[in-house]
Amino acid sequence: MRTRPLKVALLGCGVVGSEVARIMTTHADDLAARIGAPVELAGVAVRRPDRVREGIDQALVTTDATALVKRGDIDVVVEVIGGIEPARTLITTAFEHGASVVSANKALLAQDGAALHAVAEEHDKDLYYEAAVAGAIPLIRPLRESLAGDKINRVMGIVNGTTNFILDKMDSTGAGYQEALDEATALGYAEADPTADVEGFDAAAKAAILAGIAFHTRVRLDDVYREGMTEVTAADFASAKEMGCTIKLLAICERAEDGASVTARVHPAMIPLSHPLASVRGAYNAVFVESDAAGQLMFYGPGAGGSPTASAVLGDLVAVCRNRLSGATGPGESAYAALTVSPMGDVVTRYHISLDVADKPGVLAQVATVFAEHGVSIDTVRQSGKDGEASLVVVTHRASDAALTGTVEALRKLDTVRGVASIMRVEGE
Amino acid sequence: MRTRPLKVALLGCGVVGSEVARIMTTHADDLAARIGAPVELAGVAVRRPDRVREGIDQALVTTDATALVKRGDIDVVVEVIGGIEPARTLITTAFEHGASVVSANKALLAQDGAALHAVAEEHDKDLYYEAAVAGAIPLIRPLRESLAGDKINRVMGIVNGTTNFILDKMDSTGAGYQEALDEATALGYAEADPTADVEGFDAAAKAAILAGIAFHTRVRLDDVYREGMTEVTAADFASAKEMGCTIKLLAICERAEDGASVTARVHPAMIPLSHPLASVRGAYNAVFVESDAAGQLMFYGPGAGGSPTASAVLGDLVAVCRNRLSGATGPGESAYAALTVSPMGDVVTRYHISLDVADKPGVLAQVATVFAEHGVSIDTVRQSGKDGEASLVVVTHRASDAALTGTVEALRKLDTVRGVASIMRVEGE
Numbered sequence: 001m002r003t004r005p006l007k008v009a010l011l012g013c014g015v016v017g018s019e020v021a022r023i024m025t026t027h028a029d030d031l032a033a034r035i036g037a038p039v040e041l042a043g044v045a046v047r048r049p050d051r052v053r054e055g056i057d058q059a060l061v062t063t064d065a066t067a068l069v070k071r072g073d074i075d076v077v078v079e080v081i082g083g084i085e086p087a088r089t090l091i092t093t094a095f096e097h098g099a100s101v102v103s104a105n106k107a108l109l110a111q112d113g114a115a116l117h118a119v120a121e122e123h124d125k126d127l128y129y130e131a132a133v134a135g136a137i138p139l140i141r142p143l144r145e146s147l148a149g150d151k152i153n154r155v156m157g158i159v160n161g162t163t164n165f166i167l168d169k170m171d172s173t174g175a176g177y178q179e180a181l182d183e184a185t186a187l188g189y190a191e192a193d194p195t196a197d198v199e200g201f202d203a204a205a206k207a208a209i210l211a212g213i214a215f216h217t218r219v220r221l222d223d224v225y226r227e228g229m230t231e232v233t234a235a236d237f238a239s240a241k242e243m244g245c246t247i248k249l250l251a252i253c254e255r256a257e258d259g260a261s262v263t264a265r266v267h268p269a270m271i272p273l274s275h276p277l278a279s280v281r282g283a284y285n286a287v288f289v290e291s292d293a294a295g296q297l298m299f300y301g302p303g304a305g306g307s308p309t310a311s312a313v314l315g316d317l318v319a320v321c322r323n324r325l326s327g328a329t330g331p332g333e334s335a336y337a338a339l340t341v342s343p344m345g346d347v348v349t350r351y352h353i354s355l356d357v358a359d360k361p362g363v364l365a366q367v368a369t370v371f372a373e374h375g376v377s378i379d380t381v382r383q384s385g386k387d388g389e390a391s392l393v394v395v396t397h398r399a400s401d402a403a404l405t406g407t408v409e410a411l412r413k414l415d416t417v418r419g420v421a422s423i424m425r426v427e428g429e
Numbered sequence: 430m431r432t433r434p435l436k437v438a439l440l441g442c443g444v445v446g447s448e449v450a451r452i453m454t455t456h457a458d459d460l461a462a463r464i465g466a467p468v469e470l471a472g473v474a475v476r477r478p479d480r481v482r483e484g485i486d487q488a489l490v491t492t493d494a495t496a497l498v499k500r501g502d503i504d505v506v507v508e509v510i511g512g513i514e515p516a517r518t519l520i521t522t523a524f525e526h527g528a529s530v531v532s533a534n535k536a537l538l539a540q541d542g543a544a545l546h547a548v549a550e551e552h553d554k555d556l557y558y559e560a561a562v563a564g565a566i567p568l569i570r571p572l573r574e575s576l577a578g579d580k581i582n583r584v585m586g587i588v589n590g591t592t593n594f595i596l597d598k599m600d601s602t603g604a605g606y607q608e609a610l611d612e613a614t615a616l617g618y619a620e621a622d623p624t625a626d627v628e629g630f631d632a633a634a635k636a637a638i639l640a641g642i643a644f645h646t647r648v649r650l651d652d653v654y655r656e657g658m659t660e661v662t663a664a665d666f667a668s669a670k671e672m673g674c675t676i677k678l679l680a681i682c683e684r685a686e687d688g689a690s691v692t693a694r695v696h697p698a699m700i701p702l703s704h705p706l707a708s709v710r711g712a713y714n715a716v717f718v719e720s721d722a723a724g725q726l727m728f729y730g731p732g733a734g735g736s737p738t739a740s741a742v743l744g745d746l747v748a749v750c751r752n753r754l755s756g757a758t759g760p761g762e763s764a765y766a767a768l769t770v771s772p773m774g775d776v777v778t779r780y781h782i783s784l785d786v787a788d789k790p791g792v793l794a795q796v797a798t799v800f801a802e803h804g805v806s807i808d809t810v811r812q813s814g815k816d817g818e819a820s821l822v823v824v825t826h827r828a829s830d831a832a833l834t835g836t837v838e839a840l841r842k843l844d845t846v847r848g849v850a851s852i853m854r855v856e857g858e
């Protein structure tokens with residue numbers, strides 16, 4: 001084994017960073033044996049240097065992250081700051097000064113992954129980021145390496161633990177959204193400002209990363225259709241139960257049936273209770289992958305938290321260190337397929353639509369006509385009502401999102417349709 | 430991209446081999462883009478050269494596998510023959526003549542993995558075998574690479590599809606073992622001679638491989654305790670249901686609580702219906718992994734079949750080809766921890782024991798005394814009986830297998846115990 005240690009600079013020492021530092025210390029011998037050389041924490045860049053960090057030598061702590069990544073003797077920079085800047089500039093600077101990079105930064109990778117990969121490649125360095133998607137769940141490596149000889153057709157997953165906790169709570173207790181969110185906040189599953197989670201921004205960033213890797217195509221964050229889960233109601237869960245379904249916030253990356261284009265989207269959807277994703281509870285994450293040869297695979301585990309995320313970071317750290325020692329680099333960006341990324345209107349799926357309608361003869365015929373005119377075929381209709389008011393629940397066969405949107409616009413114009421109570425996509429059948 | 434192709438020799442062209450060859454042809458452009466060079470099928474060694482193999486150039490077919498691996502211009506040998514010989518000699522010869530190897534051979538890897546890794550290392554070549562365990566499910570790479578910075582404490586899985594199909598059938602229909610086996614045979618899930626599957630030999634080989642990788646310790650096939658599932662009865666499933674459990678054939682690799690030793694075992698066990706492994710249906714496989722930092726992970730998918738196994742083989746092929754191009758090798762054997770592999774007697778778990786006893790006063794006291802004398806603490810007892818005969822179901826707290834064995838021996842000697850109807854371990858709580 002080489003005795004000269006590999007030097008690691010840690011950018012950020014919050015929940016994840018402090019756990020990375022702790023494990024690097026407590027498991028130093030194991031890491032050395034697995035890498036083939038010792039690893040040494042060479043510096044820790046933080047914003048608040050005065051805070052006491054147990055187990056970290058105060059002499060290593062600096063507020064000057066730029067100087068740390070410019071030192072020139074750093075083998076690997078571990079970036080767990082999050083956000084776009086200064087993370088992006090620090091990572092770029094790290095490559096320019098000879099380091100490889102391990103990052104847990106989904107927002108940055110989703111927005112600027114292609115550019116960062118280009119800088120890494122230019123300097124013949126590694127950029128690894130298993131921790132950026134679904135925390136501890138090995139997902140990027142399996143997609144990028146294990147399935148490298150296969151053709152992936154769909155990646156569908158629960159990639160945000162906060163929203164899964166809220167939806168699971170609504171499902172199991174009948175609580176409304178706000179009540180479930182309050183509990184998630186009280187338990188520390190949701191942040192004070194939950195926007196990034198509940199509006200689907202976090203999941204959309206992960207969808208962009210996953211779609212890019214799965215389809216060997218650049219998928220920008222703007223290419224991902226995004227719909228949050230704040231409008232999901234207890235009534236929606238009741239409807240889902242009648243269908244033998246539950247509701248999950250899903251990130252879905254799909255190859256179109258013609259194989260030439262792909263889509264990526266995040267929205268709440270009904271999935272059958274028999275689907276493996278339906279039983280993913282609490283803040284857990286799970287990702288379902290369908291490919292030509294492997295068939296259906298699922299990866300399940302904790303999608304967030306200091307220790308799980310640190311596990312993913314350290315797995316990458318070992319791989320990158322091994323690459324340094326052998327003088328090689330791992331797989332970089334693979335975007336050779338350059339497939340068209342289609343807009344949401346091209347997505348084909350099924351829909352569950354609840355309408356409030358007038359309780360009089362002929363309404364169903366009117367509604368059915370609108371569906372037919374837009375080429376949306378109806379699977380089932382359920383009517384119920386009294387006192388002049390009625391509700392109509394329509395479940396469609398597969399249709400494009402554009403056709404469904406057109407249908408709903410036309411339905412809203414009918415005098416007999418008082419309102420569209422909810423539209424929910426049905427997936428995983 | 431390099432234009433000179435990497436040359437692949439395929440040993441075996443059965444269900445898996447023909448699928449590997451097919452995908453290498455139909456997806457040649459994708460493989461080339463992902464590897465960075467084209468791959469060329471340079472030869473296919475078969476036993477029966479006259480059989481027509483669609484899509485494979487007859488000029489590539491040979492019965493002389495030895496000459497093929499000795500050619501000297503082969504970059505990667507893909508071994509999908511199975512069995513110990515001639516696979517072992519061919520793989521060794523391949524390394525000696527400059528090739529890296531991708532194998533799907535669980536029996537060989539379980540028996541001679543260490544020796545084969547040594548030859549690979551001596552010649553600075555790769556030995557990859559993702560397909561040897563749980564078919565298409567990425568498992569070896571996640572354990573060996575993604576969790577390389579973590580400490581794995583337990584790997585527990587359903588790694589044999591045939592037996593899971595049979596047990597699932599017994600569970601869902603109330604069928605007995607023989608009836609369920611007959612259906613599995615008729616549907617092609619079980620071979621004419623099902624011994625390797627139903628007696629747990631196949632799962633034991635996989636357990637040895639998984640334990641070795643998870644604990645960085647050599648685990649020989651002989652170190653794995655093995656108990657088949659041919660004795661599982663409809664009555665056992667009825668007992669399991671009363672416990673809120675089902676029965677699965679599990680491969681369990683565990684680190685002892687003191688951290689210094691490990692165990693590996695294969696046997697039927699009751700697991701709670703709430704455990705993710707309980708809902709693994711049909712011939713699917715799933716492996717549950719528990720580690721210090723990542724927590725609980727699960728990997729799920731098809732555990733066998735031509736296409737899924739080919740997917741795993743091709744993922745390895747891409748990785749090994751990339752390594753060839755960069756002049757590096759991937760992770761080899763990691764056995765530095767060299768932990769003690771303890772015998773079955775040291776395993777600590779819970780037990781569900783059904784006794785046929787005389788229906789008279791004092792029997793329960795006698796039985797309870799025997800448990801106490803052997804240090805096995807009882808959790809619950811359920812008594813039922815009539816007409817002088819009774820049954821007693823005892824569920825214990827955690828105890829060593831040695832203590833339980835001693836208890837059962839002593840119980841058999843009691844006049845009031847007519848027989849021990851079944852002993853089943855309870856896992857996953």
